Amino acid sequence: AITAGDLLWSDPDDTINGRDENDRGVSFVFGPDVVEKFLEKHDLDLVCRAHQVAEDGYQFFGQRRQVTIFSAPNYCNEFDNAGALMSVDE
Secondary structure, three states, X not given: XXXXXXXXXXXXXXXXXXXXXXXXXXXXXXXXXXXXXXHHHHOOOOEEEOOOOOOOOEEXXXXXXXXXXXXXXXXXXXXXXXXXXXXXXX
């Protein structure tokens, strides 16, 4: 079964269903179906994660059911990415 840690630390991949090995050799990748099953099981609306560079500072996945927020602009002076933050309201 997928855990919250899996969704937060592994990488989304919209070209697959389920899970697969990651090309980087660590962890795995998961498809949008995995996000949907996790949200349904735990009665949640959205998974928010933050460890992957996103060019615009944020990136949605799985019909906007998961979002990656990356707050470090111009990450390590190696990426030309924006930074973002997220405000959550009931």
